[in-house]
Amino acid sequence: MNIDKSQVAQRFAKAGQSYAKHAIVQKQICQQLLQLMQHYLPSTSLNRVVEIGCGSGNLSHLLIQNFEIKQLFLNDLYPEVQQHFQHDPKLQWLIGDVEQLDFPQSLDLIASSSALQWVSDIDSIFRKSAAALIENGYLCFSTFGQQNLQEIKALTGQGLNYLTLDEIQNKLLKQGFEILHLSESLETLNFSHPKAVLQHLKATGVTATAVQHRWTKQSLQQFYQDYQQFSRLDQSGQRHYQLSYHPIYCIARSKP
Known part of the structure; x- marks a missing residue:
């Protein structure tokens, strides 16, 4: 790349x-x-x-x-x-x-x-x-x-x-x-929602790889849905979304 x-x-x-x-x-x-x-x-x-x-x-x-x-x-x-x-x-x-x-x-x-x-x-x-x-x-x-950031690469192909x-x-x-x-x-790291994962990446400048990646409302919803595979429930039933x-x-x- x-x-x-x-x-x-x-x-x-x-x-x-x-x-x-x-x-x-x-x-x-x-x-x-x-x-x-x-x-x-x-x-x-x-x-x-x-x-x-x-x-x-x-x-x-x-x-x-x-x-x-x-x-x-x-x-x-x-x-x-x-x-x-x-x-x-x-x-x-x-x-x-x-x-x-x-x-x-x-x-x-x-x-x-x-x-x-x-x-x-x-x-x-x-x-x-x-x-x-x-x-x-x-x-x-x-x-x-x-x-x-293997979760991001798996879902977006970017990395x-x-x-x-x-x-x-x-x-x-x-x-x-x-x-x-x-x-x-x-x-x-664990986050409360896939949106928080993206906000974290943006705040640390890591999105610099995503040159061709443009989010639409639809692709964003799809991303949130797909990110479920990288989530787990804690003991209190709260869902956490992980980033490696x-x-x-x-x-x-x-x-x-």
Whole structure:
């Protein structure tokens, strides 16, 4: 699937204000990624760090709070993300499509959370990362696997093409990375109605894939009806509609 980056930028810019409130799973993923980084990185002192796809700053703020960083380069597609950050002399901006940008060099760490699934050519990102990192520098990221938002894909046919754990591993090894940690999990959110599922996706900008998808009154009703298959009753007889997230976590180190 070809990803329209301008469409992605537009949808996420629109969701900029609501993202922080509604991106519950993405926040949890950032916390989990941070814990892994704290476990694997030998020092909390870092000279030069790049974050790919910083968005509203869920991971960025955790990095700033938990690591002593001299220079933090923040990347995202659109300049509006800067509103989520106070002026800080150690912050520098790399606005634009990360696939087209040159990476700063001599980096201690390249980090990214819930962003790399939007990249068309992940091999080039891993290759650029390997070239930009210092000896024994770290590439730490979360992305999503094939069961991500599987309910939406099943009902609408819309969704990204996600990589498997094995594919990610092979691509990293090909670029000479040493993989210290690679894991996946499945998280489920529950909603009171399929309409609330769509509102959640809109509020987090995830509808950026749905370029050709236009809802009509009829197709919306059909969607609500079809979503029953992904629902269950709780003990009190309330119906819950589930939405799956499939995070993948990786800590990799560049070899000497």
